[in-house]
Amino acid sequence: MPSTANQSSKRAIVIGGGPAGLMAAEQLLNAGIAVELFDAMPSVGRKFLLAGIGGMNITHSEAFAPFCRRYRERENVLTPMLEQFGAEPLRAWIRELGIETFVGSSGRVFPTEMKAAPLLRAWLTRLKKQGLVIHTRHRWRGWQQNAWLFESPEGSVTVDADVVVLALGGGSWKKLGSDGAWQTLLQQRGVELSPLRPANCGFLCEWSEHLKNHFAGAPIKQVIMKTLKQNGELEQRRGEFVLTEHGIEGSLVYAHAATIRDALEQTGSATIWLDLAPDREAKTIEKTLGASGKKSVSNRLKTQLGLDAGKCALLFEQVDRNRIQDAQYLGQQIKHLPITLHGTTDIDEAISTAGGVKFEAMNEQLMLNAMPGVFCAGEMLDWEAPTGGYLLTACFSTGLRAGLGAVAYLDGRR
Numbered sequence: 001m002p003s004t005a006n007q008s009s010k011r012a013i014v015i016g017g018g019p020a021g022l023m024a025a026e027q028l029l030n031a032g033i034a035v036e037l038f039d040a041m042p043s044v045g046r047k048f049l050l051a052g053i054g055g056m057n058i059t060h061s062e063a064f065a066p067f068c069r070r071y072r073e074r075e076n077v078l079t080p081m082l083e084q085f086g087a088e089p090l091r092a093w094i095r096e097l098g099i100e101t102f103v104g105s106s107g108r109v110f111p112t113e114m115k116a117a118p119l120l121r122a123w124l125t126r127l128k129k130q131g132l133v134i135h136t137r138h139r140w141r142g143w144q145q146n147a148w149l150f151e152s153p154e155g156s157v158t159v160d161a162d163v164v165v166l167a168l169g170g171g172s173w174k175k176l177g178s179d180g181a182w183q184t185l186l187q188q189r190g191v192e193l194s195p196l197r198p199a200n201c202g203f204l205c206e207w208s209e210h211l212k213n214h215f216a217g218a219p220i221k222q223v224i225m226k227t228l229k230q231n232g233e234l235e236q237r238r239g240e241f242v243l244t245e246h247g248i249e250g251s252l253v254y255a256h257a258a259t260i261r262d263a264l265e266q267t268g269s270a271t272i273w274l275d276l277a278p279d280r281e282a283k284t285i286e287k288t289l290g291a292s293g294k295k296s297v298s299n300r301l302k303t304q305l306g307l308d309a310g311k312c313a314l315l316f317e318q319v320d321r322n323r324i325q326d327a328q329y330l331g332q333q334i335k336h337l338p339i340t341l342h343g344t345t346d347i348d349e350a351i352s353t354a355g356g357v358k359f360e361a362m363n364e365q366l367m368l369n370a371m372p373g374v375f376c377a378g379e380m381l382d383w384e385a386p387t388g389g390y391l392l393t394a395c396f397s398t399g400l401r402a403g404l405g406a407v408a409y410l411d412g413r414r
Contacts, residue, residue: 097123210313
């Protein structure tokens with residue numbers, strides 16, 4: 001890395017104060033480069049803090065190869081960055097901030113306090129001691145001649161810099177700063193982008209009024225969800241999701257979200273299949289349902305098969321009521337219940353977005369081919385992953401790569 005003496009006169013700016021931007025700033029500060037960070041919101045790390053309200057899932061303990069596969073089409077390009085700063089290096093880095101982590105029963109990794117605020121607070125304290133200058137309420141608006149233009153409470157501000165890292169987020173949760181407005185600005189400079197699309201989102205289904213009124217918000221636990229990928233491969237995962245007034249959402253849905261969304265974009269609808277009783281064999285279910293006795297089908301589903309009210313409501317929503325007494329048919333539906341989805345929830349409601357700056361528009365250090373000296377990191381890049389720590393890990397790793405790339409650029413290395 002360049003020395004402080006060699007680089008003290010160089011000036012870097014980072015636009016965006018989420019994990020990717022802060023990680024890029026850290027690499028520049030470590031090299032002795034003066035860094036100013038600009039963020040449109042009143043404080044930095046807002047989406048990071050919101051993600052940690054229910055328990056800060058920082059990364060995942062999954063083995064490296066399957067971990068990388070979570071990034072789908074971008075596995076190959078992200079793997080080298082994850083090798084440099086993946087789950088284990090990230091946990092070690094957090095430990096350096098004085099915060100321990102642990103692996104939960106699902107394999108997800110959490111800080112011991114389960115909150116994002118202590119981690120962010122310790123990190124910002126260290127960065128400010130290194131000289132980081134933070135400008136909040138400064139929204140990037142483009143350029144004025146060759147200077148970077150910001151809108152601030154005091155009016156327009158222009159800034160010159162030797163190197164710039166953009167970490168502007170995707171297009172969801174606009175109220176937290178990720179509004180995707182940077183797309184037009186970069187396109188004007190010839191940067192190739194993929195359209196932003198919802199990822200880790202909910203999906204729409206035409207429920208009956210009965211289900212809407214009585215079961216919206218009901219959790220559907222311990223089921224297997226199956227989807228058919230574009231290559232014809234059947235993908236299945238076990239977990240839970242939530243029925244909503246207009247469809248479904250939750251961690252199990254997010255794990256399949258990319259496949260479902262791609263099918264919707266191609267044909268206008270998508271089908272998922274549910275195994276509502278994953279711990280019971282189909283033959284056992286059929287035998288139970290076909291046994292003679294005074295108990296109703298609904299009663300048998302609940303008392304003998306263990307299906308709760310939410311699962312039963314979902315089952316009755318989808319099955320042919322004229323065949324409800326057919327034990328073989330009903331058993332097949334319990335093990336392979338089809339549900340047709342017809343759309344995604346609004347992009348602003350998505351946890352994250354797919355699309356953004358194409359990796360083909362950058363070099364290996366994440367510098368834009370069309371804008372030498374300008375690097376990109378985080379969710380504004382064209383990749384996606386399910387929840388479970390994968391999103392944050394890639395934000396950290398791409399931030400580190402962009403920051404080191406900016407250091408190398410200033411040091412005369414391409």
